[in-house]
Amino acid sequence: SQQGEEDPQALSIQEGENATMNCSYKTSINNLQWYRQNSGRGLVHLILIRSNEREKHSGRLRVTLDTSKKSSSLLITASRAADTASYFCATDLNNAGNMLTFGGGTRLMVKP
Amino acid sequence: EAGVAQSPRYKIIEKRQSVAFWCNPISGHATLYWYQQILGQGPKLLIQFQNNGVVDDSQLPKDRFSAERLKGVDSTLKIQPAKLEDSAVYLCASSSLPGRVIFGQGTRLTVV
Numbered sequence: 567s568q569q570g571e572e573d574p575q576a577l578s579i580q581e582g583e584n585a586t587m588n589c590s591y592k593t594s595i596n597n598l599q600w601y602r603q604n605s606g607r608g609l610v611h612l613i614l615i616r617s618n619e620r621e622k623h624s625g626r627l628r629v630t631l632d633t634s635k636k637s638s639s640l641l642i643t644a645s646r647a648a649d650t651a652s653y654f655c656a657t658d659l660n661n662a663g664n665m666l667t668f669g670g671g672t673r674l675m676v677k678p
Numbered sequence: 679e680a681g682v683a684q685s686p687r688y689k690i691i692e693k694r695q696s697v698a699f700w701c702n703p704i705s706g707h708a709t710l711y712w713y714q715q716i717l718g719q720g721p722k723l724l725i726q727f728q729n730n731g732v733v734d735d736s737q738l739p740k741d742r743f744s745a746e747r748l749k750g751v752d753s754t755l756k757i758q759p760a761k762l763e764d765s766a767v768y769l770c771a772s773s774s775l776p777g778r779v780i781f782g783q784g785t786r787l788t789v790v
Contacts, residue, residue, distance in 0.1 A: 597777070599778070599779070601781075606786070607783060607784075608682075608769060608781040608782055608783040608784050609721070609769065609771075609781040610781075611778050611779065611780065611781075614777055614778060654720050654721075656779075665723065665726055665733070665734060666711075666723070666779055667723070668713075668720035668721045668722070669720050670718075670719055670720045671719075671720050
């Protein structure tokens, strides 16, 4: 079974708008990572947030983590057509083993 | 840094045939992973190596799938015999320290 579940499964927005994707997980984690996948391509690492962190920024990306609710969110501000992709959260249950469990992903479409 | 290399990029085989995928991780990365990603789903971990030892292979269908990591560097994943439901993208990834996992472009397998 998947540890993380993204919500919504699909999201369609206009260029310039913000996109928010949510991830919920079931068990305690060491860190949570977000990845992007363009159609037919491999996964690209976006950002890692550790269990003792609450918020992290990277360019137009903002990730929050609420360990009490076992949830995380990824915010993409001022979206661009090039942001069109699938976004996955992955939880690392064992920091020493670095074993990632992925959710089902959010398919984001940004219309120009 | 050079990325994770995988070959072939695409493979089409008939059911009951055998197939093998190859992966060359980033130099110096001790941990290597094979993931299976069925269309529309998130990646599922099949097997994780630490150097040339297996850390986790609990989700590897061992009756038909096998994997090895030669001298703790390159790895091959084999399916014998293939079934229709094995159609998926097979992703290889590697990592050094706990944290960021780097993915290859994947091999898209179609079983007909």
